[in-house]
Amino acid sequence: MFKKIVVITGLLFALVPITNAFAYSGGMLDGKTMQTGANTYTPLGTTTTVTDGDFNTFEDLAGGSGNASVKDHVFYQWSQPQTITYYRLKSNKNSLSIYLYNANKGVIRQIQYANNTGALTEIKSTTGVYYVAVVSNTGVANTVYEFDVFNEAPSLDKTLYNATKLTEKVDGKNVTLTWENPVNSDITFTGTKVYRDDTLLATLQPDQKEYTDTTAEFNKTYSYKVVSTYDIGDSSGSSVKVKIGEDPANIPPVIKGSELSKESNGDYTYTWEEPTKGQVKVLVGGEEYKTVSAADKKITIPAKDMKYTRLNDPDISLVAISENGVLGETTKPPTQLEKTELPFSVGEFIKTGSSLLWWIAPFVLLGLAFFLVPKLRNLITRPFKKGEGGEQDRTAASEGNERAARTTGVRQLRTPTIRRERAAREQRVSRISIKEPRPEREGTKQGRLPREIRKGN
Known part of the structure; x- marks a missing residue:
């Protein structure tokens, strides 16, 4: 039983990775078996430790002693010609060279003191390559952790490598941006670019995590974007909108x-x-x-x-x-x-008013009932009464019309008769003045005619 536990535990430790992988996915040497030797003509062995994407595996190269039994080359051969434009090399010292050979093992390109930081490094595109080799020929021993070549830049998952925790602070018309730079072991972070409305404002070093824009204007809205840059390209960027208020002086x-x-x-x-x-x-x-x-x-x-x-x-x-x-x-x-402070609050006033309305409302409704019920009753019963008493109403209306007509006729007949009788009974006196003077009676003075005669009544 104890032996089984030990075996299972050993398998678990063998299956669980204990180191971080260095992803060189998409390279022309990714997972390939390379040869080691004193030169490309004398292979001494093979290795996959420099193409497995693991920093903790490596291959030691001697310092170019010229001994045919000492390996100071690690190389790979293709059956078809290749085009190489980029390389990545991770080693402990900056003393290695990279050689590109044609089919006859003639040197097409030599890169001395190659970049050993693991960053993607671009070279002039080289075609017709059949062999590639990493050589330690400076007399110094080297340890190679990873090596790969590419005919084009590997793709970058840009959404995973943006700056994080982007915040803004506005002071007048100055805008200060702060963020956290991405941490990623797969690719080399080279710095940050700051854009405002798609216009580049600044390119910053990898250790900078803050930028202040002093060229903004009052009463405007801007879109800022912080883009993380890598040796293989730029991220999509983290954006934030900032509104600059009105000038405090205005x-x-x-x-x-x-x-x-x-x-x-x-x-x-x-x-x-x-x-x-x-x-x-x-x-x-x-x-x-x-x-x-x-x-x-x-x-x-x-x-x-x-x-x-x-x-x-x-x-x-x-x-x-x-x-x-x-x-x-x-x-x-x-x-x-x-x-002046009132002895009650607004809430108390509303509560008291509601209570008072609760007591008064029944009396108000009762008064409305006395006023409206008779009118409503007449409105409902009037159509029914109209059918029963309609004939009586028409008869009464006819009699009233005849009575009014007789009264009017009597008045019209009596008026001319009265006027004729009055005219015969009283002498009409003309109101028109006479130019000739009236003769006066001897011994008497003519008096004024009575008002009734002058008016012709």
């Missing part, structure tokens, strides 16, 4: 923390906490009294200069003025009525 200032107090001698002191820059204009009785510096944070008005409202409140107000001359809103102290 914003109307506001009086804050103001308080009016009356001194023992009758004078009034008006204090405020903000603003502290610009000026404050003091109005008394609606007219300008004085303009003082906002930094004073107070002004005293003598009792003889104070004016009062109809409610006997001090008629004084303040107007803040910015450094650019922008006027703020007028601020007045609270009146005595506004200072």
Whole structure:
């Protein structure tokens, strides 16, 4: 039983990776078996440790002793010609060379002191390559961890390697961006590019994680993007939108923390906490009294200069003025009525009103019932009564019309008769004046005719 446990434990440790892999996926040598030897003509063995993508596996190369039994080359042969444009080499020292050979093992290109950081390194595109070799020929021993070549740049999963925790801070019109650079062992991080509305602002070093834009303008919205750059390309970038507010110098200032107090001698002191820059204009009785510096944070008005409202409140107000001359809103102290505290709150008032309405509502409804029910009853019963009493109504209406006609006819007949009788009974006197003078009676003076005769009645 104990032996089984040991075997199982050993298998588990063998299956579980204990080191981080260095991904060289997509390379022309990825997982290939390479040869080792004193040169490309004398193979001494094979290895996969430099193409397995694991930093903890390696191949030691001697320092170019020239001994045919000492390996200082690790190389690979293709059956067909290849084109090589990039390479990656990870070793402990920067003293290795890379050789590209044709089919006859003639050197096409030699790269001395090749970049050993593991970064993707571009070279001039070389065609017709049949052999590639890493050579230690400087007299110094080297340890090779990984090696690969590419005919084109390997693809980068850009969404996985963006900067993280991107934040912005606006101070006036200055925008400061901060972020965390990506951490990835597969590829080499080379720095950061900062864009504003797709325009490059800066290219930063790998250790920089902050940038301040001092060229932004007030009252505008910008889109910033932080792009992480690598030896094989750039990430898609992390973006953030930033809105720059209005210029504080153009914003109307506001009086804050103001308080009016009356001194023992009758004078009034008006204090405020903000603003502290610009000026404050003091109005008394609606007219300008004085303009003082906002930094004073107070002004005293003598009792003889104070004016009062109809409610006997001090008629004084303040107007803040910015450094650019922008006027703020007028601020007045609270009146005595506004200072008065009611013995109940708004909630208590609503609650009491609701209770009162609960008691009054039944009586209101009862009164409406007395007023509306008769009208509603007549509205409902009138059509039924109209059918029963319709004939009587028509008869009464006909009799009334005949009676009115007879009365009108009698009046029309009687009027001419009366007038004729009056004309025969009374003598009509003309009202037209006579030009010739009337003769006077001897010894008497002619009197004026009675009014009835003059009117012709």
